Amino acid sequence: MKLATFIFILLFPLFFLNGQQQLITVICTNDLHGALEPLELDWAEGNLVGGISYLAGYANAMKAENPDGWLFLDSGDVFQGTFISYAFQGRSVIDCYNAMDYNAITVGNHEFDWGVDVLLERIAQSNCPFLAANIVNKKSGQLVSWAKPYAIFTRKGIKIGVIGLASEDTYVTTNPINVTEFDFTSAVAAANQYADSVEALGATMIILLAHIGGTQDDYGEVGALATALDPERFDLIVAGHIHKRLDDVINGIPVLENYANSTAIGRIDFYVDPVSGEVESFFMNENPRTTYHTYEGKPATYHDRVVVPDAKVDQIYQFYKQQLDTIQNRVVGHAAVRIGKVDGPEWPIGNLIADAVRACTDVPANVPHIDFAMTNNGGIRTDFPQGPITYGRVFQVFPFDNFLVILPITGRQFKDIIEDMLSDVTEPNQISGFSFVYDPAKSDGNRVNPEDIMDWQTNAPVQADKTYYLAVSDYMYNVNPLLQERQRIDTRYLYRELILDYLTENSPVTAKVEGRITIRTDVKEHSFxxxxxxxxxxxxxxxxxxxxxxxxxxxxxxxxxxxxxxxxxxxxxxxxxxxxxxxxxxxxxxxxxxxxxxxxxxxxxxxxxxxxxxxxx
Incomplete structure (x- = not known):
């Protein structure tokens, strides 16, 4: 598996190939999140990006350059995120993936969002295996039977072992209630264990297909994984989970992760000794390829060839789309301005969603009203553009089936909850009904003064012994032991339904940064x-x-x-x-x-x- 040399280039390096080497091309995607439809994105300057038909078109262009030597892999989170996937519980996605001839998919954390039974249905539907070498059934202590730890493929006489790795934090990045029967064990240990297995079966190349990610600036968990491995054994990590670009060599192992939602596709070419099966060199694109439809007013190209959407895949996509157009194109509200995320702890779209939750008045009889509301940042996936807001867009913004849960708390307990939230000081939750000031330089549990937590209804600090009613999602409750100490009052409302109601009743809507969350940075203010x-x-x-x-x-x-x-x-x-x-x-x-x-x-x-x-x- 030793890599003798490596070179990064943008163009396909045919001139390096000689008769003594075999070319193996790995094509990869990650974090599709049900994005079958083309996207209009601010950074694309008016060009459509992504969509499953064009993603397939780019893959076809890459396959055509090495017809007998490609592998097509996806590192997970393929279903959850859009109405066209949700309405069919992912069937629409797998039908498209089958037509695209994927070879393997890793189990991502959001594959569990609709429950294990739905996941098993999608695995049965798939023409390619779902891989995971580190998901263990708690009762039996054995790997789950429905996912394979690895698969072996032969290309041009070269045996390639592909080992799947799930994220070790899956139990908190999906609703924990969906994965209570599983343990997500060490990715490093699983990689080494099953490297032995695939080598025993004759594999001379080993690829880790991992729903574990990082970024170009911060290698993160996938960097830790690569650093812990022997680069003499592992030839590639196809990463995912973070939705960011990463194409670099970490500890001698190339790592490739693309942007998410069908907006990019990656490729790496290996030159392999045909006798030993060892990789001698590789070429990795400097950037994941953006899946433009057009660029600078012209049809998008790949290596000077116009990219053509895949007709078969497009037919499947259109079949599902036509069944939903009336529903997802229904206008449910209007945004007076673009409402999205901004730099800083408080987001306009976070304020709007938290306000929508707090505005719920149809609450159980033992709840007089909702005083405060929180929503976690990870549940907010995109923005509301200025103009009409459709049902489908609401689903893209908040695709998760999170139910409203209400917790009676005292002001003293509320301070503890805020402090717990700030233990991850980079991402406090989005909030409504209150504001607070915090000092990130202080230690855990001491970042907020009680008098800095202001109740909007009284415009005064929250009272330590008064009972308030806090709205959170069931997901937030299930992943937070501190919240679980409080009495839980369930409701029948999805957060997404509350957003729809709020838009219907309050459009045109607007939202802005209001100073709900303030970071104390002036040294003089620390003791003020x-x-x-x-x-x-x-x-x-x-x-x-x-x-x-x-x-x-x-x-x-x-x-x-x-x-x-x-x-x-x-x-x-x-x-x-x-x-x-x-x-x-x-x-x-x-x-x-x-x-x-x-x-x-x-x-x-x-x-x-x-x-x-x-x-x-």
Whole structure:
């Protein structure tokens, strides 16, 4: 398995092939998430991207360059994510994959989202095996019978062993209730164990097909996997799970992961000694190939040949699509602006979804109302473009069947829940009904002051001994031991249904960053007691069109919030009124004002504070 040399190039290197080597081409995809339909994406500059028919077209172009020497592999998460897959419980996807002649698929975490019975139906439907060498039945202690640990393929006389690896964190990245009977064991141990097995059966090339990922900037879990392996044994890791690009050599092993949702396809070519079966060199594309339909006004090409969508696959896709068009094209709301994710802990689309959950009034009799709501970031998959919102788009934004669960909690318990959420300080949940300030520099359990958790209904800090009602999803409850300590009140509502109701009742909708989650970064603020008035740094900053100011008043008083240019000339008064104590927010829309540095000044109770803000257009 030793790699004598490796070269990265963009073009197919036919001139390196000689009569003493066999060319083996590995074509790979990952994280389709049911994306059978073409996508309109902001970064594509008006070009359609992806869709199963064009994904198949790109695969066909790659296969045509090495007709007898290709392997076509997918590293998992093929079903969950779109209405056209959900409505048929993945049958539409597998029918397309069968027509595309995939050779193997790894079991991804979201393969379990509809339950094991549905997964078994899809495995039975598939022409190619589902692989997983590290999913163990807890009762028997043996590998599950429905997935194979490996498969062996022969291409041009070369035996290739492909070993499947599931993510070790599957038990928390799908709803845990769906995988209670399984253990997801060490990927490293499984790789080594089954490398012995495939070598005993004559394999001289070994590929790991792993639903384990990383990125070009952070190799993450797949980097740890590669580092723990012997590069003399393993020739390739086809990765997945993270939805990011990764094409690099880690510990002597090439690792290839593509972008998700049918928007990219990867390829690596191996040059193999025909006698020993050992890899002598390989060529890996510098980037995963983006599956454009057109590019710069012309039909998309692969190696100067126009890419043609696969007619057979397209026929299958159209068969399923036509059955759903009336439903998924139904307009359920309207977005006044694009509502999506932004840099920072608080997202406009997260605010909208959390608001939709908190707006639910049809609650059990023992729940007077919902005070606070949370939704996990991972459940939000894309954005709402400006304009009409269809049922199908709502499904793309929130495809998971997460049910609303309500938890009675005290204010003291709520503080603990927020602290627990912030133990992963890079991704706090999206929230509604409250706001908080946290200090990421502090240790776990000490990032939030109780007086910094503000109840929107009272515009005052949450009371330690008062009972509140917190809405979360059943998924969030099932993966969080701290939430499981609280009484659980179930409902019959899916989060997605609450989003649909909210859009129907409130369109046109808009959402923005409001200062619900504030990061305390000013060192002086670390010890700044909320017995004093406080003007926080605006967020976002720098900003493009609008920004939010947030401030705290310890007592009721007259407030003036004023805007100045950098020369100290007053431009406008944003607020001039008497206000109650507590936290307050104010959004400033820069309108036609030009890029530059501005100052905002808070005057309250004869005291003043000033912050600098930067407008970039």
């Amino acid at each position: 007691a909320l017995t004093h008035f406080q003007l926080e740094q605006n967020y976002p900053n720098p900003f493009n069109s609008s920004t939010v100011f947030r401030y705290f008043l310890p007592v009721p008083c007259k407030v003036e919030l004023e805007l100045y240019n950098i020369r100290g000339q007053k431009l406008s008064t944003l607020i001039s009124e008497n206000q109650e104590s507590g936290f307050h927010t104010c959004e400033w829309d820069a309108g036609t004002r030009g890029s530059g540095v501005y100052l905002v000044r808070l005057v309250a109770d004869e005291l003043a504070q000033t912050k600098k803000l930067i407008l970039v257009k």
